[in-house]
Amino acid sequence: MRARAGALVVALLAGLLVLLPSGTASAGTAPDYPEFPYPQTTYSEPQRGQFHFSSRSGWMNDPNGLVFANGEYHFFYQHNPHGLEWDTMHWGHATSPDLVHWTQKPIALEPGVHPGTLFSGAGVVDRNNTSGLKTGAYDPIVVFSNTDGVNVHYSNDNGRTFQSWDKGREVIDIPEESRDPKVFWDQARGRWTLVVWSNRQGNGVYFYTSPNLRDWTYASRYQASWLFECPDMFPLQLAGRQRWVLTDASGEYVVGDFDGTSFRTDWTAPQRMDVGATGAGGDFYAAQVFNDAPGGRVVQMAWQGGNRGSVWTGNASFPAELALVKTPDGPRVTRTPVPELDSLAAGGRTVRDKVIGPATADPFARVKADTYRLTATFDVSGATTRRFGFGLHTRADGSADHTVVYDTAAQTLDGKPLAPRGGKIALDILVDRGQLEIFADGGRFSYTRNVDFDSGADSLGLRTFAEGGTVTLRKAELTQLSTSWGRGEPTLESNLAGPWRAARGSWSDVSGGKRGSASGDGFYLSNRRGADAVYQGDITLDSARAGGLTFRADTGGAGYTATLDTGGTLKLWRPGRDIAVVGAPVGPGETHHLKVRTDGPRIRVWLDHGAQPLIDATDDTYAEGLFGANVYAGAATVQNLHVGETEFAGFTAGRWNSRGGTWTSTPEGLRGRARGDAFYLSDRTGGDFDYEGDLTVTNGAATGLTFRADATGAGYTATLDTSGVLKLWRPGRDIAVHRTPVTEGRSYHVKVRAEGPRIRVWLGGAADPVIDATDPTYGSGFFGVNAFDGNVLATNLRIS
Numbered sequence: 001m002r003a004r005a006g007a008l009v010v011a012l013l014a015g016l017l018v019l020l021p022s023g024t025a026s027a028g029t030a031p032d033y034p035e036f037p038y039p040q041t042t043y044s045e046p047q048r049g050q051f052h053f054s055s056r057s058g059w060m061n062d063p064n065g066l067v068f069a070n071g072e073y074h075f076f077y078q079h080n081p082h083g084l085e086w087d088t089m090h091w092g093h094a095t096s097p098d099l100v101h102w103t104q105k106p107i108a109l110e111p112g113v114h115p116g117t118l119f120s121g122a123g124v125v126d127r128n129n130t131s132g133l134k135t136g137a138y139d140p141i142v143v144f145s146n147t148d149g150v151n152v153h154y155s156n157d158n159g160r161t162f163q164s165w166d167k168g169r170e171v172i173d174i175p176e177e178s179r180d181p182k183v184f185w186d187q188a189r190g191r192w193t194l195v196v197w198s199n200r201q202g203n204g205v206y207f208y209t210s211p212n213l214r215d216w217t218y219a220s221r222y223q224a225s226w227l228f229e230c231p232d233m234f235p236l237q238l239a240g241r242q243r244w245v246l247t248d249a250s251g252e253y254v255v256g257d258f259d260g261t262s263f264r265t266d267w268t269a270p271q272r273m274d275v276g277a278t279g280a281g282g283d284f285y286a287a288q289v290f291n292d293a294p295g296g297r298v299v300q301m302a303w304q305g306g307n308r309g310s311v312w313t314g315n316a317s318f319p320a321e322l323a324l325v326k327t328p329d330g331p332r333v334t335r336t337p338v339p340e341l342d343s344l345a346a347g348g349r350t351v352r353d354k355v356i357g358p359a360t361a362d363p364f365a366r367v368k369a370d371t372y373r374l375t376a377t378f379d380v381s382g383a384t385t386r387r388f389g390f391g392l393h394t395r396a397d398g399s400a401d402h403t404v405v406y407d408t409a410a411q412t413l414d415g416k417p418l419a420p421r422g423g424k425i426a427l428d429i430l431v432d433r434g435q436l437e438i439f440a441d442g443g444r445f446s447y448t449r450n451v452d453f454d455s456g457a458d459s460l461g462l463r464t465f466a467e468g469g470t471v472t473l474r475k476a477e478l479t480q481l482s483t484s485w486g487r488g489e490p491t492l493e494s495n496l497a498g499p500w501r502a503a504r505g506s507w508s509d510v511s512g513g514k515r516g517s518a519s520g521d522g523f524y525l526s527n528r529r530g531a532d533a534v535y536q537g538d539i540t541l542d543s544a545r546a547g548g549l550t551f552r553a554d555t556g557g558a559g560y561t562a563t564l565d566t567g568g569t570l571k572l573w574r575p576g577r578d579i580a581v582v583g584a585p586v587g588p589g590e591t592h593h594l595k596v597r598t599d600g601p602r603i604r605v606w607l608d609h610g611a612q613p614l615i616d617a618t619d620d621t622y623a624e625g626l627f628g629a630n631v632y633a634g635a636a637t638v639q640n641l642h643v644g645e646t647e648f649a650g651f652t653a654g655r656w657n658s659r660g661g662t663w664t665s666t667p668e669g670l671r672g673r674a675r676g677d678a679f680y681l682s683d684r685t686g687g688d689f690d691y692e693g694d695l696t697v698t699n700g701a702a703t704g705l706t707f708r709a710d711a712t713g714a715g716y717t718a719t720l721d722t723s724g725v726l727k728l729w730r731p732g733r734d735i736a737v738h739r740t741p742v743t744e745g746r747s748y749h750v751k752v753r754a755e756g757p758r759i760r761v762w763l764g765g766a767a768d769p770v771i772d773a774t775d776p777t778y779g780s781g782f783f784g785v786n787a788f789d790g791n792v793l794a795t796n797l798r799i800s
């Protein structure tokens with residue numbers, strides 16, 4: 001949805017939003033990307049859904065680019081992380097292993113970093129690398145956005161960062177107003193299809209096709225007055241035949257056929273998937289299905305705009321699986337909650353064959369429930385009641401936050417048409433703190449609403465009623481649902497099993513990882529136990545006196561810890577004993593890499609990728625236990641906590657030192673983040689040599705190989721710059737410049753040969769150098785890596 005639609009949302013909600021605090025909307029910069037601009041939360045605020053996704057903070061609207069990629073579900077969405085109303089659209093991002101337990105992740109697309117209007121769009125997983133964009137082990141996630149045209153962004157690190165294809169150039173240029181591209185793989189024809197809304201002579205969608213997600217050919221147009229913005233299109237099976245469903249933002253849809261070029265239907269008017277308020281900012285809008293859901297399932301989530309809390313606005317509907325069924329009126333789409341919801345079950349009660357009426361006992365009279373699922377089947381064939389149903393979140397005075405009412409004469413549920421099937425009314429009701437979803441008639445009936453439920457202790461009743469007569473409740477099952485939050489790590493990158501938990505101190509999510517704060521010792525522990533292992537990670541001492549890696553620990557943190565101390569030491573200790581202490585220059589605000597290897601009672605500790613351990617000690621107190629992190633007397637941030645040999649591939653050196661920026665070691669390689677120039681320098685020096693490595697500008701300006709440098713980084717650097725150059729430079733002079741495309745997110749092999757004053761630079765596997773220059777300023781010095789104004793990645797560094 002674009003600006004004018006967003007402005008409409010604000011207008012619709014203006015009477016409510018003026019009462020909410022708002023932040024200043026803002027764009028970002030490459031050195032800050034990906035940002036995580038969210039305050040800490042336990043997700044327990046009033047009206048915060050416990051099993052409905054809402055953004056950790058800020059405004060959300062349309063779901064965008066829903067995909068199952070690399071083993072998990074990715075939910076992207078329109079987002080203003082800096083305020084509670086629509087403004088300066090970003091793409092928010094959350095992931096889930098099961099469609100139920102969602103974890104907020106850093107911002108996916110950010111204005112100022114990614115070009116174009118980052119309004120609603122779609123995403124796909126390019127499993128066969130048709131785009132040629134794949135650079136690593138992950139299948140690329142490719143997303144589409146913009147207005148009055150379409151541009152492409154892609155991720156090769158499972159959604160951690162995104163790059164813009166061809167600097168944001170539009171792959172489709174549409175002269176009239178258009179927005180909301182949806183892309184899917186056309187299996188029958190082995191190509192991609194894009195559907196995008198436009199208002200050319202009225203509402204409708206364009207169809208385009210592509211073999212590679214980059215080059216698109218116009219195919220056809222489908223015109224329909226009802227089809228307004230946020231189109232979605234997907235196949236569903238009906239009686240062994242594949243049919244296609246085309247929807248709009250309001251959940252209106254038609255069923256037809258698609259021949260790879262054109263969509264056709266004999267329907268003269270659309271049906272509605274959901275009977276809730278379906279305008280922008282209402283209860284069901286801009287629904288989208290996941291691409292590549294396992295098992296061929298078609299799973300849908302929509303925007304619920306009416307949910308408002310102290311730090312967020314809007315939520316997503318609970319994922320519903322779609323199917324197509326025959327009816328006397330033609331094929332109809334059904335919506336049913338995904339069965340993964342059962343993972344939250346936390347006890348309940350079942351009732352069978354109870355007559356409900358004014359003079360009968362209420363079978364749920366003593367029930368107290370906050371968030372739950374209620375399934376019920378009423379036999380209305382012999383009912384004498386005029387109205388029956390449930391009071392949800394009732395109080396002692398008989399009032400309720402919402403009453404679900406079936407009218408037997410009008411055959412309506414909450415005022416919406418619902419005829420009995422086989423003389424019965426079967427309901428499936430989801431009650432969350434700010435959301436109510438009612439499914440009936442095998443999913444043919446779907447009613448999505450935002451309802452502010454009072455979760456106070458005196459407002460948790462459930463009432464069954466029938467007015468003016470009786471009805472038989474054949475079966476009702478109440479299942480209480482626990483919270484879905486708190487199972488994942490938003491910013492901590494680790495291969496250790498969770499859930500993680502604080503065993504002392506407070507631990508919060510920041511863009512650089514997990515920040516711990518404690519007056520004494522604080523511990524953050526994974527759920528993984530081990531004995532002999534290689535364990536490593538990055539530690540930044542913010543205000544803390546010390547911080548480090550904890551291992552072989554009990555649930556309280558008692559075990560071994562390798563600690564960096566701003567007093568200038570590296571220490572291996574356990575409760576009651578400092579096992580080994582060595583000198584190590586460590587200052588506040590610095591980031592350092594620690595590695596521990598345990599072999600029975602032998603424990604070795606390395607610092608900053610040094611070739612030799614600084615500590616080699618023996619202690620047999622703890623044989624196995626949990627892996628985690630430690631902070632002492634202040635705040636420290638930990639990141640990239642991994643078990644295994646995951647250091648970046650580099651040459652042998654005694655120790656590496658940071659000279660500006662932040663440098664961390666990940667399984668993918670050495671990552672650097674900097675404003676201006678920053679260097680990561682080994683303690684290895686050379687005069688004449690070959691020096692080479694693989695370099696990537698993830699987002700931002702430039703990266704390079706630094707050599708013959710002094711301790712500040714002043715020396716020579718062969719730099720890859722996304723402005724389109726490979727440059728050899730030293731402070732004060734660009735020695736030589738070779739023009740060549742340099743794409744964000746793409747890895748390039750750079751090789752330098754220094755022989756006296758002669759310096760040659762090769763790019764890729766070319767036989768001849770692209771730079772052959774002479775400069776006598778520096779004869780020898782340190783080897784390292786450079787980053788400039790952005791995020792970079794270096795690996796496979798070699799000297800010969």
